[in-house]
Amino acid sequence: MIFDFVEGGAYDEVTLRANETDFSDITFEPRMLVDVAKRDHSTNVVGQKIAHPVMLSPAGLLRVAHTEGELAVARAAGKVGAVFVVSTSSNWSIEEIAEVATGPLWFQLYLWRDREVVRSLVERAKQADYKAMVVTVDLQVIGKRERDLRSGMKVPPKFTLPGVLDVARRPRWFLDFLKGPPIALRNFLGIIEGDDTVSHGEFFNKHLINASANWDDVDWLRQLWPGPLLIKGIMTVEDARLALDHGVDGIVVSNHGGRQLDGLAGAIRALPQIVDEVGGRADVILDGGVRRGSDVVKAVALGARAVMTGRSYIWGLGAAGEEGVERVLQILRDEIDQTLALVGRPTLQDVDRSLVNLPASWRSGTKG
């Protein structure tokens, strides 16, 4: 059940994106006999100096992976200087997470129907000193797999028989699970009442999803939130241009739908065109398919200022809590460090497009 939930439940944010394989089609052109003794993998995104170029994607309901959930993640991210993008649907509240965090926090939200709810959350994020706002725009409807959960996964959970049997085989996890406060979307305590038995899917559908969301909502949010504003879920140059027109500070190239929608290219494939379109007027972040440090360097070579990753840190969380997340981030940092040395670019600032070769097929695709 843990497995199913991580894979299936925290659907939107746990980037199960397609096309990790697109990364492997990119090859390096490594340079030798460059002095690489002093290496630096810090970066600068939306005006913020960040020590670790890998950000932690927004992912809901992390207490299901580990009883400490988002608190453990926030502590681990702080230790290595990585940005943790806290999900709206986290199991601990905005304030609870901010209290334990030692590193930079960003906040993720949706453009909901009820603007008062959005306004209230934005205000709380501002008060709790979150450093940037990430708006997820590619959840226009509840995806297929989400819908399948309706009968099973409740918030708070109602265990089904298979679920109970599953728990019986993992007594330690279950005890840990029970030690914490009841699982809930704690950002919504007090906001949305009387819905304690709705499933995750129904909850999202009823309160969060807004199929009418459009650029006017972005304009409204832009007024509300003075800090850095990023749009997550852009895959086309057309939308990147619109994002610039509406004053965003950053664009997260992401094919959220890798498994929700058949037929999307890998996010890394959409990246270079969007970077070209943006032309430095906003910062671009790549989300999706990042598994190794070399993937991070490839994304930076194609113009990303940083990357987001979800699944890898959630597995770290499930395996060993705070320490697991920290270890995953350390491994990625070591791999980035080693890649920089071996390709002859001591810092991320030295990484540019001349470092990589793209397959011919990426360029020659034709519209329609």
Add this chain to the structure above:
Amino acid sequence: MIFDFVEGGAYDEVTLRANETDFSDITFEPRMLVDVAKRDHSTNVVGQKIAHPVMLSPAGLLRVAHTEGELAVARAAGKVGAVFVVSTSSNWSIEEIAEVATGPLWFQLYLWRDREVVRSLVERAKQADYKAMVVTVDLQVIGKRERDLRSGMKVPPKFTLPGVLDVARRPRWFLDFLKGPPIALRNFLGIIEGDDTVSHGEFFNKHLINASANWDDVDWLRQLWPGPLLIKGIMTVEDARLALDHGVDGIVVSNHGGRQLDGLAGAIRALPQIVDEVGGRADVILDGGVRRGSDVVKAVALGARAVMTGRSYIWGLGAAGEEGVERVLQILRDEIDQTLALVGRPTLQDVDRSLVNLPASWRSGTKG
């Protein structure tokens, strides 16, 4: 035996086409922050407003899949507003199917040797208010697999020993099977006498197949049938042009031979060139390889007004009769609906070529 028959017996019409994989080479360019709250997946084909863009391909002998056969299909199609293209070789007659149908029916036929037989069927279809005529032109000879059936599958069936053993393991299906009238090509009762022991293959070969069929036959039929006339089985721009010259209203791009003839491209691959050639002078329908709602949206993006699918609904029929067919069509409709939302095109009318990327290899292939 059921399996073998559906796969092998209803050979011509049950599109077992090659190259579903061609669909997966097409990727979407999804647009975000478009108001997609009001979605519409109706379409307009040969002047007819149709609620469901998925049509049910002509398939013969459906009583083998389920005792109610075409009657169940006609009822299910009507419930979701899908067009059912009734096969010449159906197990219920033109009139019997029309009687139970609640939605639009089209009729499929071949350009047979004996024009009187064709004339009679066309007249009956006209009387029974069938809305369009679909002429299948890609069965010039009996395919290989058809021929293999000669010794086994009779019309009416003569059970072979393996067949009998097979039936013994599925008593319920067999009882259902016996409840209905004897299996027969009921459109031919009274037309073709004394052939009650010929196999399906022999029957086709003797009475239906006409290797001499040509565009003169289309001209003749064009005079005979005043309503919308479509040609099914076109794979080249040259034939599309000829079809226009001969006054057809629609072209069904189809590689019927996907498994009959080695070496045909996927139908979806032939689609865009044919759409370009036709230039709106006729409506184009895509038949072959459609498995998911996203495939339907891709076909529409490349210029199809609708798609036809065979195998999926026949499995639905075999599994759960009328309800099974309805469920299959509902799933496809839901997937189309979701795809439209996720790519930012609320209606099928908003779907155009800018929505998709084709692989470079599709364009650069060279003749000979």
Add this chain to the structure above:
Amino acid sequence: MIFDFVEGGAYDEVTLRANETDFSDITFEPRMLVDVAKRDHSTNVVGQKIAHPVMLSPAGLLRVAHTEGELAVARAAGKVGAVFVVSTSSNWSIEEIAEVATGPLWFQLYLWRDREVVRSLVERAKQADYKAMVVTVDLQVIGKRERDLRSGMKVPPKFTLPGVLDVARRPRWFLDFLKGPPIALRNFLGIIEGDDTVSHGEFFNKHLINASANWDDVDWLRQLWPGPLLIKGIMTVEDARLALDHGVDGIVVSNHGGRQLDGLAGAIRALPQIVDEVGGRADVILDGGVRRGSDVVKAVALGARAVMTGRSYIWGLGAAGEEGVERVLQILRDEIDQTLALVGRPTLQDVDRSLVNLPASWRSGTKG
């Protein structure tokens, strides 16, 4: 042992070529509503009208597959009007095969060191009314697998222990095997004496292989043999041009080395360029990778007058002797017939390059 021998022993001629897959990269552009009632799959090669466009490749030592060996093949080929290209290293002599043949025979030889041996064989082929001479030019050295046979396969065979055990499991085949005359290269009885214990590989190496063979030898043979002369083993346009310069009537495009030499393209891939170079001044035959009737039609579309196939008929021979070979040829003929109908080209003369699409990658490869 039978299996090993057919696969490995009759090395040169039994086309085990690479890249049957190259055939599947070619797709048809089928035309509909063409009158295909009257179909004809005869062809015309080096001035000879031939009923069946599939020729039987030269293959040595066929008595190992079936006790009647080349005699059975010659009878079967005659029944369907196919050309049997008799190998120099056949187990029955030129005259013995001619005696039973009812259809056209061609003869295959090598450009050996000892011209008197060649002269003698050419003279015998002339006397026995063989209709064309095919010179294999791509066996400059004994290939790797051939060499591996040295210790095992003798002419006549000396059975090794594994061989004996193998035979013990197939008593019927062994009895048949013993019924005939002792296995020998009967064309060489009287020519090469005292070598009854040499292995197949050693025999070839010592008496047949001539690493110095060159176009002068072709000129000499051209004088010797007044009938149609074909060169087998050409893979480049440069060699095709030379073949024309040296007065050949036909070119057999063949990558004999499919398994002997790593790194050759499929023969079908080399075909169109060679056909273009030849420009009708000689007839081109395709050898290698043909498994189905549709492959034959593809080769003809790319300019071949006929194809050669080896492995398929040898398996037919091993399985059922004369009848097996005939059946294999009938299946291929039926498949060709059906393909012609389904692509709308009633005769092989109607088949041209506009019938096929080649993958873009075939054209754009760059030298070095």
Add this chain to the structure above:
Amino acid sequence: MIFDFVEGGAYDEVTLRANETDFSDITFEPRMLVDVAKRDHSTNVVGQKIAHPVMLSPAGLLRVAHTEGELAVARAAGKVGAVFVVSTSSNWSIEEIAEVATGPLWFQLYLWRDREVVRSLVERAKQADYKAMVVTVDLQVIGKRERDLRSGMKVPPKFTLPGVLDVARRPRWFLDFLKGPPIALRNFLGIIEGDDTVSHGEFFNKHLINASANWDDVDWLRQLWPGPLLIKGIMTVEDARLALDHGVDGIVVSNHGGRQLDGLAGAIRALPQIVDEVGGRADVILDGGVRRGSDVVKAVALGARAVMTGRSYIWGLGAAGEEGVERVLQILRDEIDQTLALVGRPTLQDVDRSLVNLPASWRSGTKG
């Protein structure tokens, strides 16, 4: 443990390069009827006539594969006239190997931090009559797998429990192993004291690796070593140009990182551009992915003067010592010989780019 060590321990030099598959994308254009009776596969590299175009890559710690280690390799290489490139980290000293060698020896080193150590080794190599110096430049940091060895593989080795069990199953190897002198990096006896318990990885990291190495170090070495100087590890035309500017005699195209760094192209793929850039001003050698004689001919066709191979001879060494290495080299020589005959190019000097076709995708890749 042997396996792990050969695969993992002698990490740098045992070319486990990626993309052997890149070789198989290259096809030959074989020419027929060329007199290939007299074949010659000798070559000329950095002014030296060499009988065998396959060189033995530098590989450290060969006594782990076989107790005689580098001594056996040197003897075997001499028997077939192949160049043995002795690794800095060999288990026998420069002088010990030179004493038994009967063929040409080259020496490999790194550009270490302590120039006095380098100067001393260069001087010894000069005295011992090594014919060329190969500088490996692509080990800027210790790779991942190297690091994993830290706890296990010591110099001299400290056996772990799994290691001991493994040894218990191979008593003969272990006895042989003990017969020789203790395993050590004998070139460093006297140079580096008191480090007898450091692991291989730690030793490399502490004493050999120099992340600051740059072209100034090459200039310094160029002054020190008057004989032929080669740079190993170049993958880009930019670095090839710099190598020329710094006066090298040869460039070894090598993607040492095939398994150390994700995302490098196969070495053979980088070869033709580098050869074009160099334009004959230095000799180019290909290292990586060579498994068969045909690969050698392909590399020569693309402009390499010779190739290096590591893994194949080390397996030969492990399997049968000196005789095993000799056998591997003989097989490669036979395959080269046969390939030359079958493609119609009797000598390596006849091999040029017109012999091969490259896939279109190699040329059309775009930077960034």
